[in-house]
Amino acid sequence: xxxxxxxxxxxxxxxxxxxxxxxxxxxxxxxxxxxxxxxxxxxxxxxxxxxxxxxxxx
Amino acid sequence: xxxxxxxxxxxxxxxxxxxxxxxxxxxxxxxxxxxxxxxxxxxxxxxxxxxxxxxxxxxxxxxxxxxxxxxxxxxxxxxxxxxxxxxxxxxxxxxxxxxxxxxxxxxxxxxxxxxxxxxxxxxxxxxxxxxxxxxxxxxxxxxxxxxxxxxxxxxxxxxxxxxxxxxxxxxxxxxxxxxxxxxxxxxxxxxxxxxxxxxxxxxxxxxxxxxxxxxxxxxxxxxxxxxxxxxxxxxxxxxxxxxxxxxxxxxxxxxxxxxxxxxxxxxxxxxxxxxxxxxxxxxxxxxxxxxxxxxxxxxxxxxxxxxxxxxxxxxxxxxxxxxxxxxxxxxxxxxxxxxxxxxxxxxxxxxxxxxxxxxxxxxxxxxxxxxxxxxxxxxxxxxxxxxxxxxxxxxxxxxxxxxxxxxxxxxxxxxxxxxxxxxxxxxxxxxxxxxxxxxxxxxxxxxxxxxxxxxxxxxxxxxxxxxxxxxxxxxxxxxxxxxxxxxxxxxxxxxxxxxxxxxxxxxxxxxxxxxxxxx
Numbered sequence: 306x307x308x309x310x311x312x313x314x315x316x317x318x319x320x321x322x323x324x325x326x327x328x329x330x331x332x333x334x335x336x337x338x339x340x341x342x343x344x345x346x347x348x349x350x351x352x353x354x355x356x357x358x359x360x361x362x363x
Numbered sequence: 364x365x366x367x368x369x370x371x372x373x374x375x376x377x378x379x380x381x382x383x384x385x386x387x388x389x390x391x392x393x394x395x396x397x398x399x400x401x402x403x404x405x406x407x408x409x410x411x412x413x414x415x416x417x418x419x420x421x422x423x424x425x426x427x428x429x430x431x432x433x434x435x436x437x438x439x440x441x442x443x444x445x446x447x448x449x450x451x452x453x454x455x456x457x458x459x460x461x462x463x464x465x466x467x468x469x470x471x472x473x474x475x476x477x478x479x480x481x482x483x484x485x486x487x488x489x490x491x492x493x494x495x496x497x498x499x500x501x502x503x504x505x506x507x508x509x510x511x512x513x514x515x516x517x518x519x520x521x522x523x524x525x526x527x528x529x530x531x532x533x534x535x536x537x538x539x540x541x542x543x544x545x546x547x548x549x550x551x552x553x554x555x556x557x558x559x560x561x562x563x564x565x566x567x568x569x570x571x572x573x574x575x576x577x578x579x580x581x582x583x584x585x586x587x588x589x590x591x592x593x594x595x596x597x598x599x600x601x602x603x604x605x606x607x608x609x610x611x612x613x614x615x616x617x618x619x620x621x622x623x624x625x626x627x628x629x630x631x632x633x634x635x636x637x638x639x640x641x642x643x644x645x646x647x648x649x650x651x652x653x654x655x656x657x658x659x660x661x662x663x664x665x666x667x668x669x670x671x672x673x674x675x676x677x678x679x680x681x682x683x684x685x686x687x688x689x690x691x692x693x694x695x696x697x698x699x700x701x702x703x704x705x706x707x708x709x710x711x712x713x714x715x716x717x718x719x720x721x722x723x724x725x726x727x728x729x730x731x732x733x734x735x736x737x738x739x740x741x742x743x744x745x746x747x748x749x750x751x752x753x754x755x756x757x758x759x760x761x762x763x764x765x766x767x768x769x770x771x772x773x774x775x776x777x778x779x780x781x782x783x784x785x786x787x788x789x790x791x792x793x794x795x796x797x798x799x800x801x802x803x804x805x806x807x808x809x810x811x812x813x814x815x816x817x818x819x820x821x822x823x824x825x826x827x828x829x830x831x832x833x834x835x836x837x838x839x840x841x842x843x844x845x846x847x848x849x850x851x852x853x854x855x856x857x858x859x860x861x862x863x864x865x866x867x868x869x870x871x872x873x874x875x876x877x878x879x880x881x882x
Contacts, residue, residue: 307526307604307605307608308502308525308526308527309502309526309527309528309601309602309604309605310605310608310609312478312479312502312528312539313539313540313580313581313605313606313609313611314540314609315478315540316476316540317478317479317539317540317542318474318476318477318478318479319477319478319479319480319481319544320467320470320471320474320477320479320480320481320496320501321480321481321483322467322480322481322482322483322484322492323377323481323482323483323484323506323507324377324378324379324380324483324506325377325379325380326379326380326773326803327481327483327506327544327545327802327803330543330802330803331481331542331544333802334542334543334802336542337474337476337477338474339461339462339463339464339470339473339474339477340461340463341463341464341465341466341467341470342463342464342465343375343465343484343492344373344375344426344465345375345401345425345426345485345488346488347424347426
């Protein structure tokens with residue numbers, strides 16, 4: 306059985322990233338659900354990543 | 364007038380929450396302008412345009428929150444700040460204090476049975492999060508738009524290899540095993556499976572299936588670009604495969620704008636392998652013929668045929684009205700009598716993109732080309748979507764109305780303003796509109812439309828004019844807003860209400876014809 310067919314026969318359990326009204330609506334339908342406390346990546350994340358990569362190379 | 368501002372660094376609130384709160388804060392007496400938002404480039408530009416920019420705000424980054432208020436008096440700012448805190452607290456106390464993991468990976472550890480990620484983050488971050496979800500073995504519902512075609516292809520190829528679903532990007536609607544995701548309705552469960560490239564297309568067909576007494580097994584959204592040659596219908600084909608094997612599905616409905624010819628051939632080949640009855644509706648190409656499939660002529664006709672097939676009956680075209688024609692003719696006559704000879708024009712104000720598109724198609728089929736922000740022919744493109752011309756149909760879900768503002772299904776403000784503006788135009792005779800209920804939607808969208816209609820009526824009544832309002836409600840009795848309650852609200856306010864978009868459009872067209880013939 307494909308994973309999609311499996312999904313159609315399972316109880317939904319969702320992870321919500323973003324608009325909280327979708328999380329509230331899933332809860333209202335008694336769907337098991339987790340809301341990720343998502344934050345945009347820090348603006349200087351790329352710089353930090355390249356510095357870390359540089360440290361690893363040493 | 365001075366601008367006051369307050370900032371919270373590294374504090375994230377979602378955009379819809381903040382837009383709704385901003386609207387509530389604007390109601391406070393003495394607050395000339397209010398903006399509560401994350402310091403994204405877009406919100407900074409908005410602050411600039413509203414004259415609310417300060418050096419403090421300019422220095423913020425996308426993960427910082429700011430409140431900016433223009434008021435004569437610092438006491439007003441204090442009141443706005445306190446109200447904001449109360450509204451945010453109310454929001455978080457309604458969240459039952461559930462643990463909120465910081466990442467998808469930690470959420471999966473916390474909820475190991477998780478099988479799907481629902482992603483509605485800003486477009487620039489959405490693809491990366493969708494990829495992480497696929498890596499965790501989750502199916503993905505990608506509500507966000509603003510994801511590149513290259514990212515969509517990569518995500519869908521990866522999902523296909525893993526046997527997972529990626530619904531979207533820009534997928535507004537899905538119903539999986541009775542669970543409604545994002546903008547979907549509480550539809551009766553049944554034997555009809557839907558795969559659709561359009562959110563409101565799925566909403567209209569699934570709610571009409573419910574109204575016709577049928578039910579839906581699953582409705583899978585693919586996002587509008589899945590059937591473009593670049594993506595190749597990857598998810599449409601996988602979804603057809605899955606529903607083809609689903610024991611609970613007996614009839615399969617396919618909804619989309621017409622795909623590229625080579626993609627149509629691929630889809631038809633796949634559908635031929637499926638041991639189910641199939642109804643296909645490619646909006647605007649209702650002349651298609653193929654002995655293996657039934658073709659829908661409108662979203663309503665598609666729903667009707669699917670229900671007949673599920674009941675083991677022969678499908679028949681439904682291209683008229685639910686009410687007897689004699690009754691419709693009487694209503695046309697009565698409504699036409701209200702309109703003056705100088706009011707020949709129709710204005711359609713839609714919150715559902717596919718519903719607006721269907722209105723354009725149905726009217727064009729009767730020889731009536733309409734101006735629009737999503738026109739069928741380029742010469743009918745409005746230069747400015749806020750300025751209607753002759754017969755006009757507007758999709759208020761398009762970017763020009765939604766950048767920095769909630770979708771018209773969540774907040775009726777843009778259409779309320781449009782009702783007042785169109786009703787002030789002495790050449791307008793008919794205003795046509797949709798009311799979409801369900802999860803995700805405003806708790807009383809019908810009431811919001813009615814309040815604008817009543818306000819408009821006091822204005823045009825003073826000028827001895829009338830306007831005929833024609834509407835329909837896309838929803839079910841199971842939706843929290845209530846189908847009957849919403850329809851009654853509209854009727855009590857004098858709106859001529861139909862059970863579907865197709866019937867509302869057909870009526871509006873008959874009314875225009877009658878007016879033309881009579882005038």
